Amino acid sequence: MERINSSLSAWQGNEDLQQRLNQTKQSLLKSPHIAQFLREQDQVTDEMITSGMTKLYEYKKERENCDNCPGLKRCPNLMQGYQPELYVERNHIEISYHACSLKVKEEKQKQEQKLIRSLYIPKDILAASFDQVEADSERMQASKVALQFAMNAKPGEDGMGLYFYGKFGVGKTYLMGAVANELKVRGIETFIIYTPDFFREMRQAIGDGSFQDKLEAVKKAEVLILDDIGAETTSGWTRDDVLGTILQHRMLEKLPTLFTSNYDYDELERHLSYSDKGGTEELKALRIMERIKHQTKSVLIKGENRRGR
Incomplete structure (x- = not known):
């Protein structure tokens, strides 16, 4: 003044x-x-x-x-x-x-970060861009598919997402970071969540009373990226009451969900079928996988482990 x-x-x-x-x-x-x-x-x-x-x-x-x-x-x-x-x-x-x-969006992101600690992603992933993706034949196709999604995604109209899988260190998470940054330019809200930490956090949320708020925030994100699904310890509760609930809502509301995993569809289904109570629950795992398969395009990323460089 x-x-x-x-x-x-x-x-x-x-x-x-x-x-x-x-x-x-x-x-x-x-x-x-x-x-x-x-x-x-x-x-x-x-x-x-x-x-x-x-x-x-x-x-x-x-x-x-x-x-x-x-x-x-x-x-x-x-x-x-x-x-x-x-x-x-x-x-x-x-x-x-x-x-x-811009201020409203920043405050919203701060509240989301405070609410969901597993939203934390390393700085190199937050700064990821398609310009920095190595132009080799092993990742070119995956990069092309990821960029097409980022340029054309329409949350609420088209719920089709991506399922990137491949061995450790081939750049799956980096590509997802590039997707999130491209969507940010378009004004589309994206949650990138490290899945093992998220499931642990949700178990803790039962005790501190924040479970429903966390669940609602993830369910309603315009675009959700579940990073490293399959690396978590399987339990019937996280599979059915957390993951299943999230995927069902997002399917009905046509909100895209993207995944990275070391497993292909069949391997992830076997992983999800194991019960912490012993034995397997193939039917329940199949229900989850049907939602994932119906709402994603599977993309294999090959190549050497770049993290060891």
């Missing part, structure tokens, strides 16, 4: 103050944002405009910053991440601020 007030107060004592104020007033009225406000608030008088010039000047400056947004971290507004709004109260023009869409 001090920067804006100083611009206006600098005119004090100047002989042509009135003329400059009139020029500033006319300049303010030419602002598209202010013009729209005045059209919507037809009770605003010329006197109210004159007395509210400081507020109008502040609003114009801040909205122009928003029009040329440099990103949340470099937001030049007085209240970083907040957008101004004009309103009339008691025959005076007033200004208030509300969080912009």
Whole structure:
């Protein structure tokens, strides 16, 4: 506020103050944002405009910053991440601020991260991009399929996802990180969850009362990536009441789910059939796999272990 007030107060004592104020007033009225406000608030008088010039000047400056947004971290507004709004109260023009869409999204992500600890993914995966994928024949096809998904995904309209499988260290998770970053550019929310940690976390959530909130957040994510499924210790509860519930909701709502695994479909089905109570539960595992197969395209990624380099 001090920067804006100083611009206006600098005119004090100047002989042509009135003329400059009139020029500033006319300049303010030419602002598209202010013009729209005045059209919507037809009770605003010329006197109210004159007395509210400081507020109008502040609003114009801040909205122009928003029009040329440099990103949340470099937001030049007085209240970083907040957008101004004009309103009339008691025959005076007033200004208030509300969080912009970028600020709202950041706060939502912080809450999600706080709620679901297994959303944590290493920094190199968070920075993944298709430009950095090695252009070898073993990963080219998988990269092409992943990019096509990222460019064309329509959560809520098309629930088809991907199932990337292959041996340890061939780059499955990196490709998923590239997908998530491409979707981010398109404004699509993506959860990348390390599955073994997630299942452990959900068991703990029963005790602290956060189970339902965590489950709902994962169920409703626009795009969900379950990383390293099959690496977890199998239990009937996590398979049926957690994974099964999530997949059923996402199938009905046409929300894409993507997977990475060391197992192909058949191997994962055998893994899911083992019960922590002993024995196997083939039918229950088959039900889960039918949902996965119906909603994903299977892609084998070959190659050497790149993590050992």
